Amino acid sequence: MLSKFLKLINWKNFNTFLLLTFTWIFIPLFLVEIVMIVLEPYLFKGLYQYDSDLGFRVRPYINGNNQFGFNDRDYPLQKDQNKFRLLVVSDSFNWAGGKEGNYTALLEKKFENYYAKNQVDVINVGYPGTHTGEQLTMLKKYGLQYNPDLVVLGFFVGNDFRDADPERKRIIVNGIYIDIDKEDELIIFGYPIIGRSRLLMFLQQKYKVYQELQRAKQDSAQLFSSYLVASLNLASAPIIEREKSPGILSEKAFLRVEKSRLKFCKIRDLFGGKRDDNINYIFQSISEMQKLLKSRNIDFIVAIYPDEYQVNDELLNDIFAEYDDLKRESYNTTCQQEILIKFLKANGIPYIDMLDRFRREQKNRPLYLLREPHWNSAGNLLAADILFDYLLKDIDKFFE
Structure with a gap:
C-alpha cells in the first residue's frame, strides 16, 4: 500500500x-x-545594551540617566577635596522613584539641608537585575572613576542571594535579558552569539509581556471595584489606595515572585547545603569589594534592604494561603539577614539592617509599591532617613 x-x-x-x-x-x-x-x-536602542564585562548595562543618556547609565546626573570624575563623596551601589532599588524620588537623591537632599549647602555628593551607582558579584564588576569598571570617600553596598535580601549563581552571566540580546553559563559565552566581532533563535525569543517575550499586562489590567479593575464597595460602606475605615508603578504585576505573578524569594529560606535546604554556592559567591564578592576599597582608603558599609513579605504580615499570609505546599514552620523568613550579618560581623564590615525600622513603619503606612517589589515614595524616604541617621556622625568628622 x-x-x-x-x-x-x-x-x-x-x-x-x-x-x-x-x-x-x-x-x-x-x-x-x-x-x-x-x-x-x-x-534595538532600548534601556539596555550589551557589555562584554558585565553582560549588560543601561544605555547612557537615556531617560535622563548619566554617562555610565546610572539613574543620576553627571558628576565630575575629579572629586572636590572640600566635599564628601559617597557611592550607593545596588540594583533596581536605585531606580525606584525615578531620578529625583529615589532614596539616593533624597539622601543627598537631606545632607544639603543639614549643611545648608551642597557638601555631600551621593552618587547612585546601580543597574537593575544585578547582584553583588555583578555590582563588584560595575564598581571596578565605572563606580571607582568617581573617586569616592565611602561606598555603601545596598543588598536586597529578596533576590541578591538567590540570583548569585557563580556560573551565571546575564546578557542582553535584542533588548531581552538572557542568563547564560559564563563558559558558554561566544563573542564574534563584538556580538554575543547564543544557541537560540533571536526572532523566536523576541516574539515570546512580547507575547509574555502582553499576557502579563492583560492580567494586571484585570486585577486592577477588581481592585478598583473592591475600593468602591469599601468606600460605600459608611461603617468602614478610610481606604488608602496603594501607590502603583508602570511595572505593576498581576496578583498571581507577584505572589509567584515572592514565593520564589521565600523558598530560599527553606530550613531543610539551608541545612542541606543547597544554597551554599550562592551564599559563598556573595561572601567572596563582598570580601573582594572590601579588600579593593581598603587598598584605596575608601570606607565600606553594607546596607541590608528587607523584602516586603518580611515587613508586611498580610503579604506573608497571602503567600502561604495561595500555595498549600508551603508550610510556615518550614521557613526562616529572616534567614538572609541572619546569614549575611553573621558574615559581616566576622569580617569586621559595618552594616545597616533596615528590617526593624521598616517593620515598625509598615504598621503606619505602606512602604512598597502595589504588587511590585520596590519601595514607594514613603519607603524611599524611610531608607534615606535610616542612611542619613547612620552616616551623619562619620561624615561630620570629615568636615572637622
Whole structure:
C-alpha cells in the first residue's frame, strides 16, 4: 500500500514544493536571524545594551540617566577635596522613584539641608537585575572613576542571594535579558552569539509581556471595584489606595515572585547545603569589594534592604494561603539577614539592617509599591532617613 502511495507522488512537483518552501520560508528566517545579530546596535536602542564585562548595562543618556547609565546626573570624575563623596551601589532599588524620588537623591537632599549647602555628593551607582558579584564588576569598571570617600553596598535580601549563581552571566540580546553559563559565552566581532533563535525569543517575550499586562489590567479593575464597595460602606475605615508603578504585576505573578524569594529560606535546604554556592559567591564578592576599597582608603558599609513579605504580615499570609505546599514552620523568613550579618560581623564590615525600622513603619503606612517589589515614595524616604541617621556622625568628622 505504501509503495502504491509513493508511486502516485509526483516527485518533480514535490521537490519543487520543498525548494520553494526552503527559499521562501527558511532562507528569509535565517536572514532575519543574521540581521538581528549584525544590526542589533541600530535596531534595538532600548534601556539596555550589551557589555562584554558585565553582560549588560543601561544605555547612557537615556531617560535622563548619566554617562555610565546610572539613574543620576553627571558628576565630575575629579572629586572636590572640600566635599564628601559617597557611592550607593545596588540594583533596581536605585531606580525606584525615578531620578529625583529615589532614596539616593533624597539622601543627598537631606545632607544639603543639614549643611545648608551642597557638601555631600551621593552618587547612585546601580543597574537593575544585578547582584553583588555583578555590582563588584560595575564598581571596578565605572563606580571607582568617581573617586569616592565611602561606598555603601545596598543588598536586597529578596533576590541578591538567590540570583548569585557563580556560573551565571546575564546578557542582553535584542533588548531581552538572557542568563547564560559564563563558559558558554561566544563573542564574534563584538556580538554575543547564543544557541537560540533571536526572532523566536523576541516574539515570546512580547507575547509574555502582553499576557502579563492583560492580567494586571484585570486585577486592577477588581481592585478598583473592591475600593468602591469599601468606600460605600459608611461603617468602614478610610481606604488608602496603594501607590502603583508602570511595572505593576498581576496578583498571581507577584505572589509567584515572592514565593520564589521565600523558598530560599527553606530550613531543610539551608541545612542541606543547597544554597551554599550562592551564599559563598556573595561572601567572596563582598570580601573582594572590601579588600579593593581598603587598598584605596575608601570606607565600606553594607546596607541590608528587607523584602516586603518580611515587613508586611498580610503579604506573608497571602503567600502561604495561595500555595498549600508551603508550610510556615518550614521557613526562616529572616534567614538572609541572619546569614549575611553573621558574615559581616566576622569580617569586621559595618552594616545597616533596615528590617526593624521598616517593620515598625509598615504598621503606619505602606512602604512598597502595589504588587511590585520596590519601595514607594514613603519607603524611599524611610531608607534615606535610616542612611542619613547612620552616616551623619562619620561624615561630620570629615568636615572637622
